Amino acid sequence: MSDRKNPTGAPDTGHTWDGNLRELTNQPPRWWMITLYLSGIFMLVYFVLYPSIPTFTGYTKGVLGWTQMKRYEDSTAEIAAIRAPYEEKIKSLPASEIAADKELVNYTQRSVKVLFGDRCAGCHGAGGAGNPGYPVLADDDWLFGGGIDTIQQTITSGRQGMMPGFKAMLSEQELNDLTLHVLAMSKGGEHAPGKELFVNKGCVGCHGMDGKGMQMIGAPNLADAVWRFTPANEESVKYTIAHGVNAPGAAETRNAVMPAFGNQLSETEIKKLAVYVHQLGGGQ
Numbered sequence: 485m486s487d488r489k490n491p492t493g494a495p496d497t498g499h500t501w502d503g504n505l506r507e508l509t510n511q512p513p514r515w516w517m518i519t520l521y522l523s524g525i526f527m528l529v530y531f532v533l534y535p536s537i538p539t540f541t542g543y544t545k546g547v548l549g550w551t552q553m554k555r556y557e558d559s560t561a562e563i564a565a566i567r568a569p570y571e572e573k574i575k576s577l578p579a580s581e582i583a584a585d586k587e588l589v590n591y592t593q594r595s596v597k598v599l600f601g602d603r604c605a606g607c608h609g610a611g612g613a614g615n616p617g618y619p620v621l622a623d624d625d626w627l628f629g630g631g632i633d634t635i636q637q638t639i640t641s642g643r644q645g646m647m648p649g650f651k652a653m654l655s656e657q658e659l660n661d662l663t664l665h666v667l668a669m670s671k672g673g674e675h676a677p678g679k680e681l682f683v684n685k686g687c688v689g690c691h692g693m694d695g696k697g698m699q700m701i702g703a704p705n706l707a708d709a710v711w712r713f714t715p716a717n718e719e720s721v722k723y724t725i726a727h728g729v730n731a732p733g734a735a736e737t738r739n740a741v742m743p744a745f746g747n748q749l750s751e752t753e754i755k756k757l758a759v760y761v762h763q764l765g766g767g768q
């Protein structure tokens with residue numbers, strides 16, 4: 485019985501438990517010992533080459549001079565070197581010429597996305613998809629115009645369309661008729677009594693005879709299915725006509741202010757944003 489407990493006949497340590505349970509002194513396998521020694525050597529070499537052991541005032545620096553910061557700086561310098569020729573070109577060209585150069589447009593789209601996300605998407609939505617109260621930029625419908633220079637102007641100086649509130653000038657019936665006419669126009673139709681008021685009350689002065697708007701002052705096209713203020717229902721349209729948009733001194737008016745970025749962003753950044761937004765809408 486006791487022989488089978490030590491078939492190799494290995495020497496033991498002389499410790500015995502539970503009557504006959506002996507502790508042997510077998511050597512660990514050779515591969516295991518080699519790995520152990522190698523890892524010790526690796527550790528020593530690593531300590532010499534790289535920053536590793538903490539000291540009271542810092543850490544051992546290692547003879548290679550490697551730091552995480554240096555590695556980060558090296559890779560940013562590499563990126564900057566790749567970007568430099570593009571950035572130089574964008575700086576020197578007008579936005580319209582950047583927009584005509586496929587390679588520059590490609591570069592711009594990729595490099596300005598983060599800036600758009602930081603500074604514009606809060607209001608205009610990711611990718612310019614719009615938010616309630618803020619215009620969609622990723623479509624072909626423009627308040628102020630989708631030409632590249634106009635977009636650059638919009639971003640530089642900001643925009644603020646103005647429509648007075650008509651509440652005091654309209655009876656309840658007239659307000660209803662105008663609302664029905666505006667809603668009908670957006671579907672290609674008309675509402676006769678409202679159409680007359682549209683002319684008589686001066687809506688045509690800004691929105692035009694055909695209701696198609698006037699980009700110079702940011703008066704939107706009312707004869708299409710795109711709405712600046714949603715939901716596109718009677719109540720909402722009536723509210724706009726009654727209280728106007730950015731009407732001075734009117735507490736209930738709709739607010740619609742595009743801030744100016746000319747003093748916050750560089751001209752190059754604004755040009756890039758203009759090219760990006762122009763690509764989103766791709767229109768005039």
Ligand code: HEC
Pocket residue numbers: 600603604605606607608617618619621625626627628629630635638639643644645646702739740741742743745757758761
């Ligand atoms: C605080 C919210 C806000 C921010 C931030 C903002 N916008 Fe605007 N933007 C508006 C509003 C509101 C309008 C519409 C103004 C109006 O209706 O008169 C507008 C209009 C525009 C227009 C004109 C659209 C048209 O149909 O003519 C462009 C282009 C535009 N914004 C681009 C940008 C870009 C690019 C940025 C980022 C640099 C940006 N906006 C940041 C609120 C914002």
Ligand code: HEC
Pocket residue numbers: 627644645646647648650662666682685686687688689690691701702703704706710711712713714721724725729740
């Ligand atoms: C002084 C110029 C001006 C006059 C006059 C004017 N509007 Fe406007 N209207 C605007 C502008 C500018 C906007 C867009 C404001 C903005 O988004 O910044 C607007 C917006 C609207 C909208 C919102 C459209 C949408 O897509 O949500 C409606 C509806 C509208 N006007 C109807 C009328 C009617 C009806 C009249 C006549 C009773 C009228 N407007 C008179 C300038 C005018």
